[in-house]
Amino acid sequence: xxxxxxxxxxxxxxxxxxxxxxxxxxxxxxxxxxxxxxxxxxxxxxxxxxxxxxxxxxxxxxxxxxxxxxxxxxxxxxxxxxxxxxxxxxxxxxxxxxxxxxxxxxxxxxxxxx
Amino acid sequence: xxxxxxxxxxxxxxxxxxxxxxxxxxxxxxxxxxxxxxxxxxxxxxxxxxxxxxxxxxxxxxxxxxxxxxxxxxxxxxxxxxxxxxxxxxxxxxxxxxxxxxxxxxxxxxx
Numbered sequence: 001x002x003x004x005x006x007x008x009x010x011x012x013x014x015x016x017x018x019x020x021x022x023x024x025x026x027x028x029x030x031x032x033x034x035x036x037x038x039x040x041x042x043x044x045x046x047x048x049x050x051x052x053x054x055x056x057x058x059x060x061x062x063x064x065x066x067x068x069x070x071x072x073x074x075x076x077x078x079x080x081x082x083x084x085x086x087x088x089x090x091x092x093x094x095x096x097x098x099x100x101x102x103x104x105x106x107x108x109x110x111x112x113x114x
Numbered sequence: 115x116x117x118x119x120x121x122x123x124x125x126x127x128x129x130x131x132x133x134x135x136x137x138x139x140x141x142x143x144x145x146x147x148x149x150x151x152x153x154x155x156x157x158x159x160x161x162x163x164x165x166x167x168x169x170x171x172x173x174x175x176x177x178x179x180x181x182x183x184x185x186x187x188x189x190x191x192x193x194x195x196x197x198x199x200x201x202x203x204x205x206x207x208x209x210x211x212x213x214x215x216x217x218x219x220x221x222x223x224x225x
Contacts, residue, residue: 004156033213043157043202043215056212091156095213102147103213105156 006106018080023092035091118216132190136203143205
């Protein structure tokens with residue numbers, strides 16, 4: 001398996017535009033997590049899915065953020081409209097059934113909103 | 115609470131031992147982890163410890179867990195320049211199935 005694959009690696013967009021980040025988890029992993037990393041706030045859990053179902057989205061900052069997992073091999077995180085304060089590195093991670101022993105992280109998407 | 119705290123920065127000389135500390139607040143943690151993040155990369159799991167253990171050793175890495183004080187440490191023996199990175203501790207909360215990360219410690223290894 002190639003690991004968790006995220007795309008794009010880098011995204012630069014103008015304020016107000018819609019941004020879609022994509023993630024392909026490791027095959028067979030039941031859990032998928034979206035994290036955001038910034039200098040000020042560190043690594044924050046935004047949302048996680050179990051078997052494609054959103055379980056906890058309490059970390060999603062506001063209604064401009066939405067996440068979907070239409071099937072076991074694909075998830076998206078969408079920001080609409082984007083704002084400069086959304087600039088961060090967004091990580092997707094997947095893990096096997098709980099009890100969890102390891103979360104495998106993607107390389108991240110560096111988002112810059114200008 | 116779900117806070118995980120770490121010191122922000124640690125500087126050591128090559129060949130010395132490094133000790134990175136972490137404190138957590140949630141007693142329902144079942145697994146505790148140490149992740150490493152190199153510049154421009156994602157997080158990579160280094161090691162983990164189950165909450166009913168006090169110590170785990172894995173080559174140059176030693177993890178100590180004091181469950182009473184909710185304190186976790188990572189010792190890296192014979193630290194090398196390639197160990198320079200940000201180190202995150204994380205706790206897995208079984209009651210919520212969440213993996214909560216600390217603030218990260220930047221380890222700088224001086225040659």
